[in-house]
Amino acid sequence: MNLKTLCLGLLEMQDATGYDIKQMFEQSLNHFHAASYGSIYPALKQLEQEGLVTSRIESGDKHPDKRLFSLTGAGLDDFTDALVEAEPAESIKSEFLVQMFFAHLLNSHELAQKLEHMESLYTRKLDYLESLPDDDFSAGVRFTVEFGIASIRAKRSFIRNNRARLLAEHREQETGTVGE
Amino acid sequence: MNLKTLCLGLLEMQDATGYDIKQMFEQSLNHFHAASYGSIYPALKQLEQEGLVTSRIESGDKHPDKRLFSLTGAGLDDFTDALVEAEPAESIKSEFLVQMFFAHLLNSHELAQKLEHMESLYTRKLDYLESLPDDDFSAGVRFTVEFGIASIRAKRSFIRNNRARLLAEHREQETGTVGE
DNA sequence: TCGAACATGTAAAAGGTTACATGATTAC
DNA sequence: GTAATCATGTAACCTTTTACATGTTCGA
Numbered sequence: 001m002n003l004k005t006l007c008l009g010l011l012e013m014q015d016a017t018g019y020d021i022k023q024m025f026e027q028s029l030n031h032f033h034a035a036s037y038g039s040i041y042p043a044l045k046q047l048e049q050e051g052l053v054t055s056r057i058e059s060g061d062k063h064p065d066k067r068l069f070s071l072t073g074a075g076l077d078d079f080t081d082a083l084v085e086a087e088p089a090e091s092i093k094s095e096f097l098v099q100m101f102f103a104h105l106l107n108s109h110e111l112a113q114k115l116e117h118m119e120s121l122y123t124r125k126l127d128y129l130e131s132l133p134d135d136d137f138s139a140g141v142r143f144t145v146e147f148g149i150a151s152i153r154a155k156r157s158f159i160r161n162n163r164a165r166l167l168a169e170h171r172e173q174e175t176g177t178v179g180e
Numbered sequence: 181m182n183l184k185t186l187c188l189g190l191l192e193m194q195d196a197t198g199y200d201i202k203q204m205f206e207q208s209l210n211h212f213h214a215a216s217y218g219s220i221y222p223a224l225k226q227l228e229q230e231g232l233v234t235s236r237i238e239s240g241d242k243h244p245d246k247r248l249f250s251l252t253g254a255g256l257d258d259f260t261d262a263l264v265e266a267e268p269a270e271s272i273k274s275e276f277l278v279q280m281f282f283a284h285l286l287n288s289h290e291l292a293q294k295l296e297h298m299e300s301l302y303t304r305k306l307d308y309l310e311s312l313p314d315d316d317f318s319a320g321v322r323f324t325v326e327f328g329i330a331s332i333r334a335k336r337s338f339i340r341n342n343r344a345r346l347l348a349e350h351r352e353q354e355t356g357t358v359g360e
Numbered sequence: 361t362c363g364a365a366c367a368t369g370t371a372a373a374a375g376g377t378t379a380c381a382t383g384a385t386t387a388c
Numbered sequence: 389g390t391a392a393t394c395a396t397g398t399a400a401c402c403t404t405t406t407a408c409a410t411g412t413t414c415g416a
């Protein structure tokens with residue numbers, strides 16, 4: 001599912017600006033999808049040309065003008081189709097696991113650092129997800145938040161429980177041919 | 181980290197053809213990175229032009245000719261640098277969680293189907309990871325395999341433990357405005 | 361006064377997927 | 389005989405990122 005389609009979905013929840021949509025990607029969607037301004041604004045523009053969304057300018061007194069987008073009926077149909085049609089999947093790109101996979105090319109210090117970095121990254125994400133209020137959300141959104149919490153917790157726990165062992169095994173395998 | 185860089189790493193482990201590299205992506209790397217032939221072959225070609233890998237043709241009696249790639253010294257340096265320099269991160273694109281996020285646009289049957297589909301997808305991935313032998317791997321590779329097992333198990337458990345609740349809440353919120 | 365937040369957008373480049381094209385061998 | 393596996397590659401397209409460009413307001 002591409003960004004254009006995703007934008008339709010977000011606009012089904014409420015009218016929004018490109019900026020708002022970026023916020024949503026950094027907040028509730030953060031643990032399972034990303035998007036940058038450079039893709040969001042062009043996406044909205046195209047969607048409007050296709051008649052799947054409409055926009056109007058809203059002038060705040062103090063703030064810059066906003067272009068507020070709304071979903072059209074055709075847009076909702078399009079999104080619903082895409083949602084039903086897509087087969088559930090998940091793709092992961094993990095720089096962290098690449099680094100672990102090739103741990104033998106890192107020295108002990110670097111390896112320890114990567115592990116710590118990732119643990120604290122997970123902690124930050126968890127803190128955010130756990131701070132979200134349970135109430136204002138639909139059942140589906142709550143599911144995604146709790147799914148995120150469960151999966152990130154599991155990953156952080158794995159790091160905590162296996163770091164010492166990995167580091168010990170790594171030191172054993174350090175032959176002096178690599179690193180300092 | 182892009183595909184070209186990743187190929188260098190895989191060639192550090194052993195000489196390989198484009199086909200072999202594709203296999204690795206479908207096997208041990210499957211749970212944290214993907215790549216298609218259409219990106220692998222051009223990547224290897226470019227790496228050879230840059231002097232980071234070399235290749236030789238190997239003629240099997242029965243099988244088609246293979247182009248076996250080897251890592252050069254410069255290639256190893258390049259990869260090691262990239263590995264150390266990159267900051268550990270992880271990005272996820274989950275069609276499944278998008279579907280859950282917008283569960284209110286699905287009917288109960290579709291929702292149940294998506295959940296079941298994802299559960300069985302996780303089961304397949306787990307079966308594969310759990311079938312891998314523990315021994316032949318370096319500490320780092322073992323870490324990534326076990327990390328994958330732990331995180332997929334957590335996600336599958338979450339689905340199993342929360343499916344009934346989600347479905348119940350979903351039925352309650354079904355107002356008749358959407359779906360059948 | 362200085363940085364963060366609000367707000368929109370473009371252009372070039374990077375990176376990758378999909379589909380196509382080809383063909384032998386092996387296992388069922 | 390037919391599907392799967394082995395094996396390599398190209399071309400067109402799609403999508404997204406990065407970097408740039410601009411300007412206001414608010415809080416510390």
